[in-house]
Amino acid sequence: MRTVFVNGEYVPENEARVSVFDRAFLFGDGIYEVASVLGGKLIDFPAHVARLHRSANELGMRVDVSDDEILAIHRELISRNGVEEGVVYMQMSRGAVDRDFMFDTEKLKPTLVLFTQSRPLIETAVSKNGMKIVSIPDLRWGRCDIKTVQLLYPSLGKMEAKSRGADDAWMVREGVVTEGTSNNAFIVTRSGAIVTRPLSNEILPGITRAALMAYSAESGTPVEERAFTIEEARDAAEAFITSASVFVGPVVSIDGVELSGGKPGPITLGLRKTYIEESLKRAL
Numbered sequence: 001m002r003t004v005f006v007n008g009e010y011v012p013e014n015e016a017r018v019s020v021f022d023r024a025f026l027f028g029d030g031i032y033e034v035a036s037v038l039g040g041k042l043i044d045f046p047a048h049v050a051r052l053h054r055s056a057n058e059l060g061m062r063v064d065v066s067d068d069e070i071l072a073i074h075r076e077l078i079s080r081n082g083v084e085e086g087v088v089y090m091q092m093s094r095g096a097v098d099r100d101f102m103f104d105t106e107k108l109k110p111t112l113v114l115f116t117q118s119r120p121l122i123e124t125a126v127s128k129n130g131m132k133i134v135s136i137p138d139l140r141w142g143r144c145d146i147k148t149v150q151l152l153y154p155s156l157g158k159m160e161a162k163s164r165g166a167d168d169a170w171m172v173r174e175g176v177v178t179e180g181t182s183n184n185a186f187i188v189t190r191s192g193a194i195v196t197r198p199l200s201n202e203i204l205p206g207i208t209r210a211a212l213m214a215y216s217a218e219s220g221t222p223v224e225e226r227a228f229t230i231e232e233a234r235d236a237a238e239a240f241i242t243s244a245s246v247f248v249g250p251v252v253s254i255d256g257v258e259l260s261g262g263k264p265g266p267i268t269l270g271l272r273k274t275y276i277e278e279s280l281k282r283a284l
Contacts, residue, residue, distance in 0.1 A: 026099055035048045044244070044282075052147075061094050064109070064110055083116050130250035131168055140153050144204060157181040176197070179206075188239065194222075197227055240271070248275050
């Protein structure tokens with residue numbers, strides 16, 4: 001049984017409790033981060049904490065714990081649960097109060113919950129076989145750049161992908177791809193250019209996305225930030241996604257159209273190798 005962290009206490013998972021009046025439960029008024037763990041160490045951790053603060057600031061939400069305390073909690077949970085490879089989820093809400101659309105942030109105590117999941121990250125079915133993607137309309141709210149717990153539509157999108165025999169979905173708005181249901185989307189054009197949509201309110205500023213782009217630039221392979229259509233994606237030489245729990249995930253088909261011969265492409269696999277190697281050098 002895992003140990004989880006709830007509002008200052010480490011407790012067995014079956015004893016973890018959050019108020020029924022918590023605003024994350026009643027209104028989706030919460031934010032979260034997911035940090036990956038390799039060899040018992042945290043990957044890209046400072047960037048995840050920075051994005052937590054950005055999300056909180058955008059929503060006018062208090063963060064009552066210091067960055068050092070957040071790091072200490074992560075490390076304690078990794079140690080107590082013996083996580084060598086996996087992820088740590090951190091979720092924070094504005095707090096609990098009797099149900100009302102209006103709120104007073106200064107009178108609320110934020111709820112803070114963290115838990116771990118041990119799972120393979122380096123050798124996975126996705127890294128070996130790639131992912132099948134289908135396209136769906138992007139019907140989310142207008143602030144997709146904030147990492148909130150409002151994940152119903154992405155969840156429904158994953159279920160639609162599964163019903164269509166695929167692994168995930170890429171969302172399309174106004175004719176161009178925004179992102180995956182829980183990841184950023186990339187293509188590799190037939191001329192060898194790596195392309196991803198530029199940051200805006202319509203996509204999450206992915207931590208893995210940013211790190212991969214930095215590592216690519218250092219190696220002399222810059223990433224073009226521009227919009228692309230699902231038709232261009234289907235005609236690409238390769239495609240892939242980035243996320244904290246997948247790193248760089250090869251995409252082998254889009255809407256039934258095979259890419260790179262239906263198997264992970266060499267550029268994608270090279271980027272994945274680079275990301276893992278460079279991340280391990282900087283792990284905490």
